[in-house]
Amino acid sequence: MKLSHNKNVLAGLMFMVFGGAFFIGALxxxxxxxxxxxxxxxxxxxxxxxxxxxxxxxxxGFIEAKKSPDEPIGWHIMPMVWLxxxxxxxxxxxxxxxxxxxxxxxxxxxxAAMIIIASIAAQDKKWKEIIISAVVLSTFCALAxxxxxxxxxxxxxxx
Amino acid sequence: MTELLNNLSLGLSVAITAQNLxxxxxxxxxxxxxxxxxxxxxxxxxxxxxPITYSLxxxxxxxxxxxxxxxxxxxxxxxxxxxxxxxxxxxVVTCLDGYQMARNGEAGKALSVAAIGSFIAGCFGTLLIAxxxxxxxxxxxxxxxxEYFSLMVLGLIAAVVLASGSVVKAVAMxxxxxxxxxxxxxxxxxxxxxxxxxPELTDGIGFVIVAMGAFALSEILMNLEDKTERExxxxxxxxxxxxxxxxxxxxxxxxxxxxxxxVLGILPxxxxxxxxxxxxxxxxxxxxxxxxxxxxxxNIRGVAGPEAANNAGAQTSFIPLLTLGIxxxxxxxxxxxxxxxxxxxxxxxxMTSNPQLFWGMIASMWVGNLMLVILNLPMxxxxxxxxxxxxxxxxxxxxxxxxxxxxxxxxxxFDIYLTVLFGILGYVWAKLKCEPAPLLLGFILGPMMExxxxxxxxxxxxDASVFVTRPISAVMLxxxxxxxxxxxxxxxxxxxxIAFHEE
Numbered sequence: 001m002k003l004s005h006n007k008n009v010l011a012g013l014m015f016m017v018f019g020g021a022f023f024i025g026a027l028x029x030x031x032x033x034x035x036x037x038x039x040x041x042x043x044x045x046x047x048x049x050x051x052x053x054x055x056x057x058x059x060x061g062f063i064e065a066k067k068s069p070d071e072p073i074g075w076h077i078m079p080m081v082w083l084x085x086x087x088x089x090x091x092x093x094x095x096x097x098x099x100x101x102x103x104x105x106x107x108x109x110x111x112a113a114m115i116i117i118a119s120i121a122a123q124d125k126k127w128k129e130i131i132i133s134a135v136v137l138s139t140f141c142a143l144a145x146x147x148x149x150x151x152x153x154x155x156x157x158x159x
Numbered sequence: 160m161t162e163l164l165n166n167l168s169l170g171l172s173v174a175i176t177a178q179n180l181x182x183x184x185x186x187x188x189x190x191x192x193x194x195x196x197x198x199x200x201x202x203x204x205x206x207x208x209x210p211i212t213y214s215l216x217x218x219x220x221x222x223x224x225x226x227x228x229x230x231x232x233x234x235x236x237x238x239x240x241x242x243x244x245x246x247x248x249x250x251v252v253t254c255l256d257g258y259q260m261a262r263n264g265e266a267g268k269a270l271s272v273a274a275i276g277s278f279i280a281g282c283f284g285t286l287l288i289a290x291x292x293x294x295x296x297x298x299x300x301x302x303x304x305x306e307y308f309s310l311m312v313l314g315l316i317a318a319v320v321l322a323s324g325s326v327v328k329a330v331a332m333x334x335x336x337x338x339x340x341x342x343x344x345x346x347x348x349x350x351x352x353x354x355x356x357x358p359e360l361t362d363g364i365g366f367v368i369v370a371m372g373a374f375a376l377s378e379i380l381m382n383l384e385d386k387t388e389r390e391x392x393x394x395x396x397x398x399x400x401x402x403x404x405x406x407x408x409x410x411x412x413x414x415x416x417x418x419x420x421x422v423l424g425i426l427p428x429x430x431x432x433x434x435x436x437x438x439x440x441x442x443x444x445x446x447x448x449x450x451x452x453x454x455x456x457x458n459i460r461g462v463a464g465p466e467a468a469n470n471a472g473a474q475t476s477f478i479p480l481l482t483l484g485i486x487x488x489x490x491x492x493x494x495x496x497x498x499x500x501x502x503x504x505x506x507x508x509x510m511t512s513n514p515q516l517f518w519g520m521i522a523s524m525w526v527g528n529l530m531l532v533i534l535n536l537p538m539x540x541x542x543x544x545x546x547x548x549x550x551x552x553x554x555x556x557x558x559x560x561x562x563x564x565x566x567x568x569x570x571x572x573f574d575i576y577l578t579v580l581f582g583i584l585g586y587v588w589a590k591l592k593c594e595p596a597p598l599l600l601g602f603i604l605g606p607m608m609e610x611x612x613x614x615x616x617x618x619x620x621x622d623a624s625v626f627v628t629r630p631i632s633a634v635m636l637x638x639x640x641x642x643x644x645x646x647x648x649x650x651x652x653x654x655x656x657i658a659f660h661e662e
Binding site for chain 2 (some may be wrong): 007
C-alpha cells in the first residue's frame with residue numbers, strides 16, 4: 001500500500017493544508033458577530049470547512065489504497081520546469097528586476113526567449129523550426145499587440 | 160410580442176453596424192480556430208483576450224467574446240469528426256459517431272449535419288434568451304441578499320453535481336475557489352486579507368491569472384504527456400451539401416437536442432458539455448428505425464443531437480448571466496470579468512440601463528450563428544490544414560499569447576510570476592483529478608457571496624434562519640440540498656459514473 005500513489009490521499013492532504021492555512025491566517029482578522037461580520041468571519045468558516053472536506057477525501061483515499069494498490073501518478077517534472085521557466089524568463093526579460101539592477105530587455109527579446117525555452121519541453125523538437133517560430137512570433141507580437149492594438153509595452157532594450 | 164420585436168430590431172440595428180459585424184466575424188473565426196485546435200479552449204482564449212478588449216467599446220468587446228464561445232462549439236465538432244479528438248470538451252461525444260462516419264467516407268455529411276444542427280439550435284437559443292430575459296430579470300430585481308446568497312449556493316452545488324468526477328473533491332475545489340476569491344482588500348473593513356504585505360495582492364488575484372494557470376498551462380502540460388497518435392481523415396471530405404433524406408433522418412434529433420440543450424444551458428453548472436452528453440444518451444435510448452446504422456458505428460443522429468444540444472446550451476447559458484448576474488459556468492464567469500472591465504455590473508439592471516448593449520449582444524448571436532454556418536463549410540479546407548500543424552509548434556505560441564494577455568491586464572509583471580504559481584497548482588490539480596472549473600466559479604462568486612451573506616445577516620440582525628424563512632431562498636436551498644443528496648445516494652452515484660465513463 002503506497003499512499004503517495006493514491007490521488008485522493010494527496011488531494012485530501014492538499015485541501016487540508018490550504019484549509020488550515022486560510023483558517024490560521026484568518027485568526028489575525030477580527031471575527032465580528034453574526035449580525036456584523038468582521039473580515040475574519042467568512043474565511044474562518046470556509047477554511048474550517050475546507051479542512052474537514054480534506055480529511056474526508058483523504059480517508060476515502062486511504063480506504064481505496066487499502067483495498068487495491070494504485071499505479072504511480074507519474075509526475076513529469078521536466079516539461080513543467082521548462083514551461084514555467086519560459087513564463088518566468090518572459091517576465092524577467094520584459095520588465096527586468098529593478099531591485100537587483102537587471103535591466104528590461106523588452107517584448108521582442110522576451111517573446112523569442114520564451115518560445116525557445118518552452119519548445120525544449122517537446123519530445124520531438126527540431127531546432128531549425130524553433131528558431132524560425134521564435135523570429136516569426138516575436139515579430140508578430142510586436143506588430144499585432146504593440147503597433148496594432150496599442151498595448152503599452154517596451155519593445156527593445158533601447159526603446 | 161410587439162415589445163419583443165421592437166427589442167430585437169433595436170438589437171439588430173446595433174449588431175449590424177460595420178464595426179460590430181467585423182468584431183462578430185472576428186470572434187466567430189477565432190472561436191472556430193481554437194475550437195478546431197485541440198488543447199486550447201474558450202476559457203483561456205477569452206481570458207487571454209480580455210485585457211485587449213479594454214480598448215474596444217463595450218458592445219464590440221462583448222459581441223466578440225460571445226462569438227468566441229459559440230464559435231468554439233462549431234469548431235470543436237470538426238476536429239471530433241476528422242481526427243477523433245475532441246477539439247472542445249463539449250464535442251467529446253461527437254467523436255463516437257462522427258469519426259465513424261468519417262471512416263465510412265461520410266465526413267462531409269457528418270460535418271454538414273453538425274453545422275446545420277448547430278445553426279438551428281443557435282437560432283432557437285437566441286430566441287429563447289430574447290423571450291425569457293425580460294421576465295426573469297423582473298423577478299431578479301425583487302431578490303434580496305438572502306435570495307442571492309441561496310441562489311449562489313444552488314448554482315455552485317448544481318455545478319458540482321453536473322460535473323464529472325468526485326463530488327466531495329469538486330465541493331472542496333469550490334470552497335478553495337471562494338477562499339482564493341476573497342484575497343485582497345475587504346470592502347467593509349478595509350483590511351487587506353492574505354496579501355502578505357505585497358501591494359499587488361491588495362487588489363486581489365486577477366481571475367485571468369487563475370484561469371491561465373489552471374486551464375491553459377496545465378492543459379499544455381497534460382497534452383505534452385499524452386503520446387497518442389492522431390489520424391486525420393482528410394481525403395474523404397466531400398459532399399458537403401446534405402441530402403434531403405439525411406436531413407429528414409436527423410431533424411428529430413436536432414430538435415430534441417435543441418430542447419434539451421436549451422434547458423440544461425440555463426441551469427447553473429450546465430452549458431454545452433453536459434448538454435451534449437445528455438442529448439447523446441437520449442438519442443441512444445430512442446428506438447432505432449429499421450435499417451438504421453447502430454450507434455457507435457456512424458449513426459447520423461449521434462452527431463446531430465449532441466451538436467445541436469451543445470450549441471443550444473452555449474447560447475442559453477447567457478440567460479443566468481444577463482438576468483441574474485450569476486455565471487453558470489467558467490466561460491460565463493469570464494464574461495462577468497469582461498463586463499466589469501467595462502464598468503458594467505452584470506445583472507437584471509443591464510437590460511434597462513443598457514438596452515442597446517443587451518439587445519445588441521443577443522442579436523449579434525443570431526448574426527454570428529449565420530456567419531458560422533456560411534463560413535464553416537467552405538472554409539473546411541483551411542481548418543484541415545491547421546490540424547496538420549504539429550503540437551510542438553502550437554503550444555509555445557499559445558503560451559506566449561497567454562503571457563502577453565496576463566501582462567497587459569495591469570501592465571504588471573507580478574501577474575506573470577503569479578501565473579507561474581497557478582501553473583504549478585493547475586498541474587497538481589490536473590494530476591490529482593481535481594477539476595478547475597468549480598474552482599473558477601467559486602473564485603468569481605467568492606466576494607459576491609460574502610457580501611450577500613453579510614447583508615442578509617445584517618438585515619436579519621444576526622438571525623441565520625432568514626435563509627429558510629424567506630420562501631424563495633428556502634426553495635433554492637432545499638433544491639441544493641436535494642441535489643447533493645441525490646448524487647451522494649449510492650444507486651444514482653453508480654449510474655452517474657457510467658454516464659461519464661462513456662467518454
